[in-house]
Amino acid sequence: MATTTDALSLPSLMPAAFSTSLANNATHPIIESGFASTGFMLTCSALVMIMTPAVGIFYSGLSGSKNALNIIMISFLAYAVITLQWVVFGFSFAFSETSNPVIGNFDFIGFKDVLTQALPLTATAVPVVVFALYQLQFATVTGAIIFGSVVERIRLVPSIIFLFFWTTLVYDPIAYWTWAARGWIRNMSCLANVNDEIPCQIGGLDFAGGGPVHMASGAAALAFCLFVGRRKATTETKPHNVTNVFLGTALLWFGWFGFNGGSAGAATARAGMAAFVTTVAASAGGLTWMIMDAGRTKKLSGVGFCSGAIAGLVGITPASGFVAPWAAIIIGVVSAAGCNLAIRLKEVIGYDDTLDAFGLHGVGGLLGSVLTGLFASKDLVASLDGGVIKGGAIIDGNWVLVAYQLAGSAAILVYSFAVTYVLLLVLNIIPGLNFRVSAETEEAGADFGEMGEIAYEIVSNELPNMKTVV
DSSP states (O other): OOOSSSSOOOGGGSTTOEEOGGGTTOSSOOEESTTHHHHHHHHHHHHHHTHHHHHHHHHHHHSOGGGHHHHHHHHHHHHHHHHHHIIIIIHHHHHOSSSOSSOOOSTTGGGTTOSSOOBTTTBOSSOHHHHHHHHHHHHHHHHHHHGGGSTTSBOHHHHHHHHHHHIIIIIHHHHHHHHSTTOTTTTGGGGGGTTSSSOOOOSOOOSSOIIIIIIHHHHHHHHHHHHHOOOSOOSOOSOSOHHHHHHHHHHHHHHHHHHHHGGGSSSSHHHHHHHHHHHHHHHHHHHHHHHHHHHHHSSOOHHHHHHHHHHHHHHHTTTTTTOOHHHHHHHHHHHHHHHHHHTTHHHHHOOOOTTOHIIIIIHHHHHHHHHHHHHOOTTTTGGGGTOOOOOOHHHHOOTHHHHHHHHHHHHHHHHHHHHHHHHHHHHHTSTTOOOBOOHHHHHHOHIIIIISOOSOOOOOTTSTTOOOOO
16 A cells, blocks of 8 residues: 555655645644545545455356355455454554554554544545545455355355454454555565654555455465365366356456555545556456467457456556556566466366466466566656655666565465465364365355355246246
8 A cells, every 4th residue: 555655654745735624633634635535535445345246246257157146145245244353453453553563553443543633654645534444445355355266165154254364364464564654564674663753664565455465365265275175076167157257357447446546545646547557457468368368269268358357457456556557568468478377287286276366366466566676666656646666676776676575475475375274274173164065065056055045046948837037
């Protein structure tokens, strides 16, 4: 999450801004031109919110027809469970400004003091309650992404418990490392002074969630599918509803404008550039994947285009507030090509990542992080709202940033995988919380076995007086 200035978030440094009436009795009054940024961030929150059910719709189309509802249900459950966790302590753990480099404290426990004041080192342009609402959407979509790797063989009740603890133990710390004012990835160059009144905030760059959202969920998805094991039968591997794949992709692409654009934290030109490079990378990614698949199949695959668009969106996420449109084309192409190749690894290695959650999000997030280190520009993009960064390797000769990106990415991937696997081991031994469905449920489908509902009711044409098929 980028703030108004990346290296130093002080209200006095915000260009063309002035205090508003929200300064009443606030220790750190927000700095705003009108209330534009508050409205902008509320709109972006709604855009990102739609991404969580969109993940379910996208996964539903890719899955078998007997499991089409189950994965949508998990996405809605992720939204509900993580929302409550966020209020109780999640936001405080992820965005406290007075803690150590590893994890937040209890400053905002139970949403205490999450009111109209600003976060002076993190989000200066909007009330903290608006910032908390916006960040909540990132946490919920992250939880939903994980389950793409275990479609067709996972129980709902243990998944609910898992989501609560995973967000607490994995997402919140990684979000803190990456975005919080004193997080160690964000302050990698000055860890000895991270407790200064104003930390340097010069370290790894992640504008909108390549690490906390995509690498964290991708690594967790890999741990999950390895823990649960392969499906009993993999005969129904083709997407059962490509229309839902297109619909889910459209909603995700739509929401990603708020996902990346809103990460500017204010209604600025930088937000506009972040949104623009987002759609550029998605377009490049979709075309790249489709062309790669066409080279093998001689067909222009809609699923391939949608997968490539998602890969491009994942790759541009950490870079969106730091790179120019021409670099976004490269990022989209490289991310789609890399993810396309990565998903074939499961056939070689033998793990069953059902819908390629790791191949798209884990690998795509890693590629995006490294490419951010290469193509970040200190003058062209970050400066659009007064942000100050040292730039990346190719444009500004700052190869140290690539090292920061690699170090942060490695830490996120390893931590998420390890903690997820241990959490699964612990929860699975608790009576009633075994994750895998029974063999009978797997055969019948999780829709009916877990929910007692089905997505499609097939009516026999032998029934009397039948006029329609539902």
